[in-house]
Amino acid sequence: MLVRKLAFLLAIAPFIFTIAGCEGDSGTTENTATNTVQQVTRNIAGKVKTSGQLICGVSGELPGFSFVGTEGQYNGIDVDICRAVAAALFDNPDAVEYRNLNAKERFTALQTGEVDLLSRNTSWTLSRDTSVGLNFAPVVFYDGQAIMVRKNSGIKSLADLKDKAICAQTGTTTEQNLADQMRKRSISYKPVVFEDINITFATYAEGRCDGVTADRSALVSRRTTLPKPDDNIILDDLLSSEPLAPAVAQGDPQWNNVVKWVVYSLIKAEELGINSQNIGQFANSNDPEIRRFLGTEGNLGEGIGLTNDFAARIVKHVGNYGEIYDRNLGTNTKLNLPRGQNQLYTKGGLLYSPPFR
Numbered sequence: 551m552l553v554r555k556l557a558f559l560l561a562i563a564p565f566i567f568t569i570a571g572c573e574g575d576s577g578t579t580e581n582t583a584t585n586t587v588q589q590v591t592r593n594i595a596g597k598v599k600t601s602g603q604l605i606c607g608v609s610g611e612l613p614g615f616s617f618v619g620t621e622g623q624y625n626g627i628d629v630d631i632c633r634a635v636a637a638a639l640f641d642n643p644d645a646v647e648y649r650n651l652n653a654k655e656r657f658t659a660l661q662t663g664e665v666d667l668l669s670r671n672t673s674w675t676l677s678r679d680t681s682v683g684l685n686f687a688p689v690v691f692y693d694g695q696a697i698m699v700r701k702n703s704g705i706k707s708l709a710d711l712k713d714k715a716i717c718a719q720t721g722t723t724t725e726q727n728l729a730d731q732m733r734k735r736s737i738s739y740k741p742v743v744f745e746d747i748n749i750t751f752a753t754y755a756e757g758r759c760d761g762v763t764a765d766r767s768a769l770v771s772r773r774t775t776l777p778k779p780d781d782n783i784i785l786d787d788l789l790s791s792e793p794l795a796p797a798v799a800q801g802d803p804q805w806n807n808v809v810k811w812v813v814y815s816l817i818k819a820e821e822l823g824i825n826s827q828n829i830g831q832f833a834n835s836n837d838p839e840i841r842r843f844l845g846t847e848g849n850l851g852e853g854i855g856l857t858n859d860f861a862a863r864i865v866k867h868v869g870n871y872g873e874i875y876d877r878n879l880g881t882n883t884k885l886n887l888p889r890g891q892n893q894l895y896t897k898g899g900l901l902y903s904p905p906f907r
Contacts, residue, residue, distance in 0.1 A: 653745075688817070692892055
């Protein structure tokens with residue numbers, strides 16, 4: 551592993567780039583005026599295939615997205631994205647090494663090659679897509695920032711938080727979004743900020759602030775870890791839009807295409823009604839779209855450096871998007887998070903895959 555990392559660092563030594571910023575559960579505020587990222591030619595797909603495993607950067611601390619269970623296994627929607635990429639590459643969803651990354655580490659880890667893929671509830675923003683030098687795959691979870699308060703506090707809206715203490719993670723878009731929205735509404739408040747997200751929520755749990763703000767999904771997730779989850783409510787006020795997506799470093803179009811079409815495969819499989827339980831029933835389908843999707847006709851996989859049955863591998867091992875959502879965030883989980891915007895476009899949501907042709 552050390553040899554792999556050193557080889558990558560030597561390869562990019564002639565190039566100079568600067569990355570700034572730290573992040574909350576989904577957002578980071580970058581100084582776009584000083585950030586400069588020079589394009590670097592990479593061959594991440596080749597390195598991953600040679601090593602035989604994918605190194606995936608995750609949070610590891612957010613139930614439903616990436617979390618280490620009681621048996622020491624990683625699970626969550628972000629983890630399943632990593633598993634889907636490994637399934638497409640190796641026909642083995644377990645060919646993944648997970649790296650827990652905090653807010654400060656994640657972008658640097660991606661740019662230096664410590665991780666091949668960042669799947670860590672990260673918001674897709676303009677600055678990250680440009681000056682920070684990331685390439686985003688399709689959105690895997692449409693989210694928005696909110697505020698959680700104690701049920702017995704009497705707080706029902708942002709206006710009720712006037713002059714109240716609100717916990718937030720410093721240096722993040724979460725902190726900035728809160729400041730913007732409160733300023734917009736002329737509501738004074740007392741920010742209580744911490745660099746570590748765990749300390750942020752621990753401070754709220756101790757009653758040292760009246761509310762805590764993060765992405766709504768993160769609040770739902772973190773609420774399950776509080777001593778008395780049902781004593782806390784999430785306000786209806788939405789402070790921002792937060793499209794969460796996996797990301798890769800710029801400089802490798804093929805690798806970007808691999809990750810992008812892995813995500814689209816999860817969505818398209820649900821559109822086509824193909825899941826991990828019934829995929830065998832489609833093996834002899836006469837539908838040309840299904841045949842191209844499963845790789846029994848055409849050579850779409852070869853166009854991005856994968857086998858033609860890469861999508862079939864993904865569905866067989868990991869399932870479609872709906873299966874991933876249901877087992878990590880759905881009604882039968884502690885989070886019980888309605889799909890809402892994360893439904894297929896045919897059901898009123900925002901999920902949509904380009905054609906497989």
